[in-house]
Every structure is written in structure tokens, then in C-alpha cells.
Amino acid sequence: MDSGTLKRHADEFLERNFDMPLGVPLRISSRMKSRLGAFQVKYIRGGDVKTEIVMSHEFIVHNSEEAILDVLYHECVHYALYTQDKPYRDSDALFISTLDRLGISRTRTYAYKGRSHLYECRRCRYRFSKNIKGYEKRYICRKCRGKFSYVGELSPEHL
Known part of the structure; x- marks a missing residue:
């Protein structure tokens, strides 16, 4: 699914439910992992405000159209309420009731499916995965203070 298709879906959703067009950029980010x-x-x-909706490329590549649109519509509700000067954060009661009324999932409904990287401590052999590459260059093991080595990439089927 490309940004043009996502923008079309967002426009239709906002017109149908909030009687407004999508007035902010919609961007797909390959850096967004968490x-x-x-x-x-x-x-x-200078007092200017810049707003945009950003979707994760990894999420789009590895998930169903239904899940992608659910997350997109969730972000559109944030945008619509923000534009109307209403409470728009995840913990706000109006935001939660709007999601429930429209049948849209709340935050943290979907688990990450995408590229993940496996690391291992050289000293104690503790293994774990992270969604970012280069973790071994910046961190040490909290159990034994050893250094990590990069084992390899995990495909979404192994998660």
C-alpha cells in the first residue's frame, strides 16, 4: 500500500465521519520501528506548528490491509480531534469514546511484525531481539556487563 492509497482512505474516512478533508501530509517512514x-x-x-501523520513502512509491508487501515483511522481520529480543538491524546476520554463509537482499535492493539535483529552477549550467551540494527555498538549486557555481538536478522515468520 503506497502513500497515495493511504491518503485516499484517510480522506474518505475523515469526510464520512468528521465532515473534513485530510489537511496534513501523510508520510511513510522506513525509520519508524517502535x-x-x-x-x-x-x-x-517562531510559534508555527507543523502536523503530519506518519505510518511505519515495516508495519505496512508485513500486515494485512485491515490492520493498516485500522491504525491509519486511529491516527485520523487524533488529527480530527486536534483540528477541532478537542482532547486528542490516547488517554483522553473523548478520544477513547470516539474510537469505540467508530469501531477503531486503541493503541498497542497490534504486535510488531517486521524485520527484527538477534543479538547475543559474548560472555553469558544471553540472547534477545530488537527492531533496530547496531544495538551491539551502543550497549552492554546488564547481567554481566559483557559486549553484544550481532547474530543475524530474524524474518517475521520467526517472531
Whole structure:
């Protein structure tokens, strides 16, 4: 699914449920690994505000269209409520009730499916996986303070 298709779905959803178009950029990020999607509000020097919806490339590649659209619609609800100056954060009661009314999943409903990397401690042989590459260069083992080595990439079928 490409950004044009996602934008079309978002526009249709917002027109149908909030009587408004998508007025912010929709971007697919290959760097986003820990979140599936996000509505971002950035405050820029000078009082300007930049908003956008960002979707994870890994999430889009490894999940069903139904799951992708559910996350997209979740982010669209954030956007719509923000635009209307209403409470739009995940913990806000209005946001939660709006999701429930529209039949959209809440945050952390979907598990990460995508590329993952396996690491092992050289000293105590503790193994774990992370969604980022290069972990062994920045961290040490909390059990024995040993260094990590990169074992390899795990495919989504092994997770």
C-alpha cells in the first residue's frame, strides 16, 4: 500500500465521519520501528506548528490491509480531534469514546511484525531481539556487563 492509497482512505474516512478533508501530509517512514503509526505535532521556533501523520513502512509491508487501515483511522481520529480543538491524546476520554463509537482499535492493539535483529552477549550467551540494527555498538549486557555481538536478522515468520 503506497502513500497515495493511504491518503485516499484517510480522506474518505475523515469526510464520512468528521465532515473534513485530510489537511496534513501523510508520510511513510522506513525509520519508524517502535510505533506503527503516529499523528505528530511539532512546535517550530517562531510559534508555527507543523502536523503530519506518519505510518511505519515495516508495519505496512508485513500486515494485512485491515490492520493498516485500522491504525491509519486511529491516527485520523487524533488529527480530527486536534483540528477541532478537542482532547486528542490516547488517554483522553473523548478520544477513547470516539474510537469505540467508530469501531477503531486503541493503541498497542497490534504486535510488531517486521524485520527484527538477534543479538547475543559474548560472555553469558544471553540472547534477545530488537527492531533496530547496531544495538551491539551502543550497549552492554546488564547481567554481566559483557559486549553484544550481532547474530543475524530474524524474518517475521520467526517472531
